[in-house]
Amino acid sequence: MDFSLKRAAKVISHVAKTPPQAVVPAWRVPSSKAKNQVQFVVREMIQCVQYDRMDQHDEWELYGVVDCVADVDGPMPEVTASLTNTDDMAAISSYILHPLVTSHEHVTSKGGHDLVTLNVLPASEPFPLMFYQIKMPELPLWGSYRFKTVSDKEATLNLKLKLNERVRNSFEFFEVFFPFDVLGTINHVDFEISQGGMTFEKKSIHWNLGQKFPKQLEANAKATVKFAAYSGGEERHRVCANVMFKVDDYTFSTYEIDVKGVKIAQGKVKAKCICTRQFTSVDYKIHNGDDTNHYVTFPKVISSQ
Numbered sequence: 001m002d003f004s005l006k007r008a009a010k011v012i013s014h015v016a017k018t019p020p021q022a023v024v025p026a027w028r029v030p031s032s033k034a035k036n037q038v039q040f041v042v043r044e045m046i047q048c049v050q051y052d053r054m055d056q057h058d059e060w061e062l063y064g065v066v067d068c069v070a071d072v073d074g075p076m077p078e079v080t081a082s083l084t085n086t087d088d089m090a091a092i093s094s095y096i097l098h099p100l101v102t103s104h105e106h107v108t109s110k111g112g113h114d115l116v117t118l119n120v121l122p123a124s125e126p127f128p129l130m131f132y133q134i135k136m137p138e139l140p141l142w143g144s145y146r147f148k149t150v151s152d153k154e155a156t157l158n159l160k161l162k163l164n165e166r167v168r169n170s171f172e173f174f175e176v177f178f179p180f181d182v183l184g185t186i187n188h189v190d191f192e193i194s195q196g197g198m199t200f201e202k203k204s205i206h207w208n209l210g211q212k213f214p215k216q217l218e219a220n221a222k223a224t225v226k227f228a229a230y231s232g233g234e235e236r237h238r239v240c241a242n243v244m245f246k247v248d249d250y251t252f253s254t255y256e257i258d259v260k261g262v263k264i265a266q267g268k269v270k271a272k273c274i275c276t277r278q279f280t281s282v283d284y285k286i287h288n289g290d291d292t293n294h295y296v297t298f299p300k301v302i303s304s305q
Contacts, residue, residue: 052289088112
């Protein structure tokens with residue numbers, strides 16, 4: 001895992017810092033018919049590598065970005081908003097703020113709840129208000145993956161998934177990809193799945209689970225994979241399952257903008273405040289737990305056509 005807030009800093013560094021001033025800045029589009037609306041989007045992402053082994057710990061990083069766009073009266077009204085959470089298991093470990101944030105305060109209550117108050121001079125175009133990284137002791141999804149070679153033309157796979165009960169069980173999509181880029185052409189797949197549908201191409205298998213896990217929050221897939229002919233030599237290849245999912249109106253850490261507490265500094269302007277959330281997997285891998293080095297030995301392919 002190599003996520004760093006330095007990457008977030010590179011994004012922010014491309015936006016010049018604009019000092020507070022009374023006149024409308026050149027980058028702010030004036031509007032005679034302002035909607036008086038402030039919109040926040042909290043996008044949370046997770047990177048994960050699961051090994052399913054007692055001798056090697058899983059690795060994961062949970063991070064997010066708060067996007068903001070404002071359409072309110074006045075040349076440059078200051079907006080005050082608070083990012084807060086309801087679950088004391090999650091805690092912000094580090095964060096980077098956009099230059100348009102004029103001041104901020106980060107307070108952690110005795111119960112472990114975070115409150116980050118931000119004073120910002122908003123832009124009329126969407127911009128990343130804040131990048132943050134979170135300490136989280138749990139994963140949203142646990143997996144156990146077993147891949148074994150049966151012969152020079154055949155292998156079996158078995159994937160078991162368990163959804164964390166904290167995760168909102170309503171997905172925009174939930175898919176698993178089994179890549180076999182260098183193991184030759186897949187000729188046929190016999191499969192048994194607990195839900196959804198499974199298809200295959202020349203170099204990969206795709207399992208579409210649908211939008212919801214069953215009541216027990218578990219799903220599994222078994223398959224026998226038949227490859228093109230192999231002969232001569234041996235090669236070792238990394239084998240893993242790649243999980244892709246997205247959940248709307250939800251963040252794993254429970255962080256969100258308190259829309260009722262959003263304030264606009266100038267005059268008595270009343271603005272409609274909206275906060276939407278989403279949680280997505282960015283790079284979620286479950287490695288073959290049967291092999292110490294997460295590789296399988298397969299005869300060297302002569303022809304994959």
